[in-house]
Amino acid sequence: MLTKRIIPCLDVKDGRVVKGIQFVGLRDAGDPVELATFYDREGADELVFLDISASHEGRQTMVDVVRNVAATLAIPFTVGGGINSLEDMKRILRAGADKVSLNTAALLNPEVITEGANYFGSQCIVVAIDAKYDEGLGSWRVFTHGGRNATDWEVTAWAKEAVLRGAGEILLTSMDSDGEKSGFNLALTKAVSSAVSVPVIASGGAGSADHFYDAFEEGKADAALAASIFHYKETSVAEVKSYLKARGVAVR
Amino acid sequence: MIGIVDYGMGNLFSVSKALERMNVPYFISSEQETLAGADGLLLPGVGSFHDAMNILQETRLAQFLKAQAVSGKPLLGICLGMQLLFDSSEENGKTAGLGLLKGNVVKFPDSNLKVPHMGWNKLRFQQASPLLTNVPEEFVYFVHSYYVKLASEDTLIASSNYGVTVPAVVGEGNVFGTQFHPEKSSEVGITILQNFVQLVEGVRV
Numbered sequence: 001m002l003t004k005r006i007i008p009c010l011d012v013k014d015g016r017v018v019k020g021i022q023f024v025g026l027r028d029a030g031d032p033v034e035l036a037t038f039y040d041r042e043g044a045d046e047l048v049f050l051d052i053s054a055s056h057e058g059r060q061t062m063v064d065v066v067r068n069v070a071a072t073l074a075i076p077f078t079v080g081g082g083i084n085s086l087e088d089m090k091r092i093l094r095a096g097a098d099k100v101s102l103n104t105a106a107l108l109n110p111e112v113i114t115e116g117a118n119y120f121g122s123q124c125i126v127v128a129i130d131a132k133y134d135e136g137l138g139s140w141r142v143f144t145h146g147g148r149n150a151t152d153w154e155v156t157a158w159a160k161e162a163v164l165r166g167a168g169e170i171l172l173t174s175m176d177s178d179g180e181k182s183g184f185n186l187a188l189t190k191a192v193s194s195a196v197s198v199p200v201i202a203s204g205g206a207g208s209a210d211h212f213y214d215a216f217e218e219g220k221a222d223a224a225l226a227a228s229i230f231h232y233k234e235t236s237v238a239e240v241k242s243y244l245k246a247r248g249v250a251v252r
Numbered sequence: 253m254i255g256i257v258d259y260g261m262g263n264l265f266s267v268s269k270a271l272e273r274m275n276v277p278y279f280i281s282s283e284q285e286t287l288a289g290a291d292g293l294l295l296p297g298v299g300s301f302h303d304a305m306n307i308l309q310e311t312r313l314a315q316f317l318k319a320q321a322v323s324g325k326p327l328l329g330i331c332l333g334m335q336l337l338f339d340s341s342e343e344n345g346k347t348a349g350l351g352l353l354k355g356n357v358v359k360f361p362d363s364n365l366k367v368p369h370m371g372w373n374k375l376r377f378q379q380a381s382p383l384l385t386n387v388p389e390e391f392v393y394f395v396h397s398y399y400v401k402l403a404s405e406d407t408l409i410a411s412s413n414y415g416v417t418v419p420a421v422v423g424e425g426n427v428f429g430t431q432f433h434p435e436k437s438s439e440v441g442i443t444i445l446q447n448f449v450q451l452v453e454g455v456r457v
Binding site (some may be wrong): 001002003045071072074076093096098120121122123124168169170197198223224229252 | 269333394
């Protein structure tokens, strides 16, 4: 039985984990390797590192982070943020990441999905989608540039297109739910998960363990990602997993 | 010394990093003369079976790997690398494999299950093997869209269930394969890699 995956997400800027992380007992909470190891021990099934560096130097530093994480971690990890070309993918994957996540670049130049999939295989290529409900559209609209710019794409249409072009997985963030801690957007997650044949990671809105249960059972997600509730120790990966297990969800 | 076969397909980096963590000496090479010096060979791989076999044929690494396996050198194929050990695959048209193990690579049957089979699935042991020493029947990390239909259950060491029985660890004599990624399967996977390394050292002594 394939288990549902729980994936903590770490924001990395200029080689350091940022966005208020409250860990007790870690020497240096900003060190990506130390935090990755911590989540690995807690039972995280995968990790996502989001590179939010603004500068070229920051992005170069990210390659070193990837190398150090890969040297320590024996679970899969994905790197996203600022990956625009096959060259960018090569740099990150050769440093030891297992997957790269494409967002804005995939929308601006969908061919980059195919290039990556042809070169590394679909299983290395995650397409991240930021979506927000649009009354006029009667569905969710896809946004680029961290949610700043609207596109013409309806979310399930874009997800299907991305998979057709070679995406092996979809990382779906609900802009309406993100940061609200009121639960994943179940209707959105279900719509996308039912539309594509590849696994879908639900993201945005996790506030408690039962939200993960809903994402899997009602949202039909294959994995669920969260940042702040893990970082702020509102719950832990281990707690979420034991809750899910008690309710009959297959977890590792 | 472990030789990782570099034929230009896929992610050699995660498996080499795993060997580094284990302090196991290794090298990566695409040269037959260099690889011939290894005590055991690792055949990794992600991507398409058809493309991989084309490269192995063009570079004559296919013949070389067969000869090495026949000579008794331990060989471990990982993921696509395991599938390449078999007779053929139906991925992108029928392609002949290395034929070191008996069976064919086929697509998952249509069902409501997602393909690729991606994530952590539980091992179920089918027969004793040196690769399973100190390994618990626990979860390992899979990513694949095709699976092996074995010609004989004799080669099945461990399986997982994903709608069908997925051969997870296979082996016969000195030729082994894992459909999952041991280098990404936490301690369970590292133990399996360690067992392979021990087996290589045992053969060398």
